[in-house]
Amino acid sequence: MDTRLDPRLALLNGWQRDFPLAEAPFARIADAHGLDEARVLQTYRDALADGSLSRIGGVFAAGAGGAALLCAMAVPAARLDAVAAVVSAHPGVNHNYEREHRFNLWFVLTGRDAAQVDAGVRVLESATGCAALRLPMRRAYRIDLGFDLGGAHAGTPAAQRDAHTRSAVAPADEPLAALAERGLPLVARPFDEWAAVLGRPRRAVLATLRGWLARGTLRRFGAVVRHHEFGFAANAMTVFDVPDHRVDSLGVRLARQAGVTLCYRRERAPGWPFNLYCMVHGRSRDVVHALLADAIGEAGLADCDLRVLFSRRRFKQQGARRFGAAPVESRGGA
Numbered sequence: 001m002d003t004r005l006d007p008r009l010a011l012l013n014g015w016q017r018d019f020p021l022a023e024a025p026f027a028r029i030a031d032a033h034g035l036d037e038a039r040v041l042q043t044y045r046d047a048l049a050d051g052s053l054s055r056i057g058g059v060f061a062a063g064a065g066g067a068a069l070l071c072a073m074a075v076p077a078a079r080l081d082a083v084a085a086v087v088s089a090h091p092g093v094n095h096n097y098e099r100e101h102r103f104n105l106w107f108v109l110t111g112r113d114a115a116q117v118d119a120g121v122r123v124l125e126s127a128t129g130c131a132a133l134r135l136p137m138r139r140a141y142r143i144d145l146g147f148d149l150g151g152a153h154a155g156t157p158a159a160q161r162d163a164h165t166r167s168a169v170a171p172a173d174e175p176l177a178a179l180a181e182r183g184l185p186l187v188a189r190p191f192d193e194w195a196a197v198l199g200r201p202r203r204a205v206l207a208t209l210r211g212w213l214a215r216g217t218l219r220r221f222g223a224v225v226r227h228h229e230f231g232f233a234a235n236a237m238t239v240f241d242v243p244d245h246r247v248d249s250l251g252v253r254l255a256r257q258a259g260v261t262l263c264y265r266r267e268r269a270p271g272w273p274f275n276l277y278c279m280v281h282g283r284s285r286d287v288v289h290a291l292l293a294d295a296i297g298e299a300g301l302a303d304c305d306l307r308v309l310f311s312r313r314r315f316k317q318q319g320a321r322r323f324g325a326a327p328v329e330s331r332g333g334a
Contacts, residue, residue, distance in 0.1 A: 066322025
């Protein structure tokens, strides 16, 4: 797939990071592609409407603030659709997938703090009658570097700093963080709208966003695409049981391998001994299997017990809501 032949794909692929933090960002993008601003805006609006674009906004580092928890339920097959619908209806759930395992329903619940998230899990357990594995993250090695929409797989090898950050969002800036999670309004001067909502000068809004990027509070700011809509039909979460004294060194190595888009350490749980996780997305199962085999060998994980959990169905996928509801409904999408 050659993005040079498809301006729509180029606009989505090329601006997943390094989005212009400027008064008129879409005009700058238009200049870079030899297009007019109106066409660029309409392209993004169309992509938002058809679901290939989730939003243009921020992807925060794991330690930026708020709380998130990965959970898994073992749901009887006859009840899976009904239970998944209950889970997806919870406003704190941003990802909800069926995966190939006895623990077949996997979801992420986010909120302002750990107490709110834990309360949400308890509500879902009560509503569904299904107990949930709670798998809190302990260290992130690689998180959301975006997708190469023209490739056979989503990720490329990359050295990067630890995906955690100690530079959290200040309480006074949480309303801006909520807007960044929700998505930029698709208008010519979107940061002016955010400034008006927040009662702050546009230059202060942009300075805060740039500071977050420089300090690693934001992993990136740009187009957040949905991989299924671009042909990445196969994705697998692979989990490893790694001795605790080796998990950090092996996790760092795994995060650098081709095709790995997410890599992190999580707590074990009763009946679930795995503590190292990675995600690989590809256009076919064969591509994913090949990438995993190479990554496991290169990272030195071949002697570890592991499970490969391919996704079967995507019930829900939207941006996290770790900083609460935005002050107003933004037009940027989920």
